[in-house]
Amino acid sequence: MDNFAAPWYSLDWFSLSSFKAYTWDNPSFLYALVAVPFLFLFRWLWRYRFNQKLPVAVTQKDLRVSPLTLIRLLPEFFLMLALALIVVALARPQKSNEKVEQWTEGIDIMIGLDISQSMKIEDFSPDRLEAAKGVARDFISGRVQDRIGIVVFSGDAFSLAPLTTDYDLLKSYLNEISFEMIENRGTAIGSALAVVTNRMSESESKSKVCILLSDGDNNGGNIDPITAAELAAAYGIKIYTIVVGKEGQVPYGKDFFGRPMMIDNTVDETTMRRIAKIGGGEFFRATDNKALSQVFARIDQFEKAEIKETRFKDTTDYYFIYLQWAIGFFLLWLLMKSTFLSNVLQD
Template sequence: MDKDTWLSPEWFQISTLQSFAWENPLFLWLVIGVPLLFLLRWLMRLRFNQKLPVAVTQKDLHVSPMTLVRLLPDIFLMMALAFILVALARPQKTNEKVEQWTEGIDIMIGLDISQSMQIEDFLPNRLEAAKSVARDFIDGRLQDRIGIVVFSGDAFSLAPLTTDYTLLKSYLDEINFDMIENRGTAIGSALAVVTNRMSESETKSKVCILISDGDNTAGNIDPITAAKLAASFDIKIYTIVVGKEGLVPYGKDFFGRPNMIENTVDETTMREIAKIGGGEFFRAADNKALSQVFARIDQFEKAEIKETRFKDTSDYYYIYLQWAIAFFLVWLALKSSFISNVLQD
């Protein structure tokens, strides 16, 4: 509603009054006392004003609607006082604008796609379980650049650091065991590729999440050396070892029954990498545990979100003050007219 159109009846609508924030709401309660004040005034006049006995005949006693006109001055004065109180209550409208921003975090996910990730102690297997929790992790990030490195006997960067999360999840969907021909687990090579991708990053926080189910068995870079190189670029490394020890299902036999194979997990290297990288080591034995690990990392690595609030407050008290002045001027005019009860005054 335009502030300049103070004569508009919309200023008295319930919806308009409810939309205001009142700086001094106590004055609104005093509005109720205005008619009570005039009622008290009338009762006092009725009780204490001097009365003159006048003898009239019954036929001269009659009530005319015109006699009610003399009440108009009091009504206009009541309205003027009521609007003054509304103006003193300071009706306002506030538009609050919040601007949020964050510097974000650079995160590289190193995912093992070696043949042992086909073991089915996770559902449906270790790799698919890791891909699933990685999708959920990506969905929970805000303005962070995320990239993906895959490795088995070799390692390569599948997705560069990006905030295009839809693209990242499409890359995750395409990951399979045939992407790298060389067999084995080249953890050192994977860390070297991660470091190469993040070496030119200027963000304050750089994180690598390394997921594997075994010890380093391939590649020409020692994992410990690669971890030290990553740490020199301030890359924090979280390592996750997936898989159970003992008999685990791996493929099916001729009759469709799961083949059970003996599985061992060497945590030593992955623990040392996390220690060097200033992160944490995690062990996940099933889908639920793996989800919980990613949830913890998600809590650890939250970018600080800063916000600036702008408040634009508009006052509307003068609208009702103008109405008060208008009613007061009308009251003054009526006081000087024939409408006033001169005898009563």
């Protein structure tokens, strides 16, 4: 029989298996159970010592001890049980359906995503930006308890999403990212780092990380990328930089007949390498979707601050069961206290 499905008046609530299954919200109250019998023993001794006694002369043959005389103690016994059960109720017995132990991470991560026109190049499938959005979604899905934010940049930079653990919201923001979000053309890497630093400057996390993804050429904004990297490093932000794209002939759009048009593409890694070095992170180069996924997977493994978390799910209280029993025994005490079972001379 499932003890926890029994009615409140069932004796199963007092079985050893039931008490072993409980977790106690206020376990310190259980120590008071030891004091309950001593309290009543003290009460009986007090009454025996100080209550009125009447001298009565009886013969030796009338001094007989009968088990029936012990019935007089029943009211006190019921009162003691009521008090003990109130103490159990105050300890608040509970049962949880599931105990979960897992390793969680508590890192603040800002993703800086380049949405400049060069991210339309189709050396990634379907293009650089969509590939970056896809691996960013997978990266977010793989994190637990981390606060993540998003900064987008081209000729200017702005914070698209603040640091949050609402991963569904972050993914919806990623889906909405487009090349038209910023009018100014260019790639303002320094401005992006400045916005990241501003977002993370008040963070109290022990680990602050920026993942900066771009095609590598800084040609916009009014903040020097190296200066911005030094400022970020001063706030304890570790910077990982990812340069995407192939060099040489790459597809960019289609011609009148639907055939891919090819353009010359160069990649400047110098600035991004220096930024990663200043920020104490690493520089990565990705030339296709698979390589980009591998880069994010490596960063995911690097940045883990593991904390053991124990959680209980679906907690149910059972204190009211013992409170009902206590009320029942208390009412029995009141009833018996007013009957012949009580010693009226002592009361």
